[in-house]
């Protein structure tokens with residue numbers, strides 16, 4: 001089916017409308033102008049009712065003061081005729097071959113949001129983004145990527161905090177560059193000490209021995225005088241003793257005791273040394289720990305950039321309805337701006353583009369209250385619609401040149417007379 005547009009519409013006695021005939025432009029903006037409360041919005045409401053079905057029926061559909069029921073007559077671009085008339089405003093759809101159809105046939109090309117754009121414009125930014133993602137068919141994969149990125153991000157945040165703490169802890173540990181690499185045992189020093197003490201004991205015994213001979217010599221010398229008769233014998237003894245003395249004295253003469261002071265200090269110092277060794281080992285461990293966490297953090301950073309890239313790639317691979325339109329963190333973004341920061345005309349452009357993509361068979365969109373756009377913006381928007389091959393029927397509080405028609409008191413200004421004439425003809429035709 002081709003793209004459907006509205007070729008012609010005739011409305012009578014719907015809401016504020018008395019009689020309006022309009023042939024909208026096939027492409028671009030058709031503006032229904034007029035002052036307030038003249039029936040502009042009633043025209044759009046009539047189109048919505050005619051094409052959208054009974055749920056768009058206005059509560060006060062028949063114009064107050066009219067004795068005849070509402071009449072709606074729309075001719076679509078493929079020749080399809082849509083009518084509502086009579087007491088119950090029954091729908092009548094006739095195709096160019098004369099075949100009858102119903103709402104079902106209209107639903108094929110009528111996009112609900114195209115006849116009810118405010119519904120889209122007023123939906124939450126998340127819902128707008130969802131609509132867009134749904135039509136480009138990547139909603140599920142994108143939210144999965146976003147979920148994954150969030151999870152990685154919070155994991156990295158936690159790891160990063162631990163990594164910082166570990167690094168800080170490692171930095172605070174004391175370090176002693178002069179301490180040995182390994183824990184020192186006191187046994188070896190004690191063994192050396194014992195050895196020296198044993199040698200010193202031996203020395204002492206030798207010294208004692210020399211002393212004893214010294215006493216003996218003295219005793220014998222004293223006895224020499226009184227013991228003349230034993231002199232020769234004693235002289236011999238004296239000589240021997242003298243010899244022994246010489247030997248012993250010689251042995252004892254250069255003996256020097258080694259000091260154990262250093263070893264004692266070493267033993268006393270051993271706890272302090274080991275404290276430093278342990279501190280150094282602890283610092284090494286803390287640094288290893290910190291490095292492991294840092295590596296983990298860096299790994300997560302790589303993963304996050306990959307997920308972000310996947311997300312960007314996914315969005316770029318999707319066919320978006322408008323250049324510059326994208327989704328970021330579950331919200332629509334157009335030329336870098338989120339919905340609440342978009343200009344009124346950008347919002348209309350975005351909404352129109354999305355609605356169009358929702359059902360490409362629907363070639364028209366109804367836009368109420370275009371007075372928010374200045375003339376320049378209006379022209380740009382109109383040009384964009386033309387370029388997109390889209391038909392927009394819009395209302396605007398204005399009677400200026402930009403308006404295709406001006407509605408006044410329920411009539412198209414300048415057509416009041418014609419409408420009266422039509423009615424007379426119909427009345428006459430009905431009578432005869």
Ligand SMILES: Nc1ncnc2c1ncn2[C@@H]1O[C@H](COP(=O)(O)OP(=O)(O)O)[C@@H](O)[C@H]1O
Nearest residue numbers: 015016036037038039040041042060062063064
């Ligand atoms: N069934 C009706 N019959 C007559 N007037 C109506 C009916 N329904 C609404 N109105 C009146 O129409 C006016 C609004 O019409 P509307 O088409 O919204 O005007 P506009 O869009 O030009 O401001 C209001 O004054 C309202 O009271």
Ligand SMILES: [Mg+2]
Nearest residue numbers: 040041042395
């Ligand atoms: Mg209005």
